[in-house]
Amino acid sequence: MLTLPSFxxxxxxxxxxxxxxxxxxxxxxxxxxxxxxxxxxxxxLPSELELHGNHPELAMDETNLIYRxxxxxxxxxxCRLGAKITLGKRLSSVI
Numbered sequence: 001m002l003t004l005p006s007f008x009x010x011x012x013x014x015x016x017x018x019x020x021x022x023x024x025x026x027x028x029x030x031x032x033x034x035x036x037x038x039x040x041x042x043x044x045l046p047s048e049l050e051l052h053g054n055h056p057e058l059a060m061d062e063t064n065l066i067y068r069x070x071x072x073x074x075x076x077x078x079c080r081l082g083a084k085i086t087l088g089k090r091l092s093s094v095i
Contacts, residue, residue, distance in 0.1 A: 005037035008091055039088035040066070047080060053087035060087075 010032045017026040051060045051067045061067065066085060074080075 002042040004040050004042075006040050006087075007033045007035070007037045009033050036091055038090050041084075041086040041088070043084040043086075045082035045084055048082040049074070050082070050084045051087070052084065053089060055087070055089040058087070058089070 012030040012032060013028075015028040017028055019025050049067060049070050051064055051070075053060050058064065062071075066087060070083060070085060074082075
């Protein structure tokens with residue numbers, strides 16, 4: 001099992017520079033990480049991706065950004081192994 005912190009960040013400035021052709025926006029921002037963090041645990045699985053968490057209001061399915069990032073990494077890397085990913089939410093956030 002691999003356990004990693006997912007550090008919080010402060011957005012000191014955020015400037016929207018314009019809209020891109022793909023619908024996203026170009027941004028200029030000044031970020032600072034802080035010592036407060038949520039926790040991510042990764043356990044290997046034969047092929048499937050599973051997402052679990054301790055916050056009842058967070059979707060733990062294919063719509064979650066953690067799940068989507070893990071799937072994209074697996075698909076782009078060619079790896080066929082899976083993982084059980086557990087989010088230990090310690091910080092409040094806008095949901």
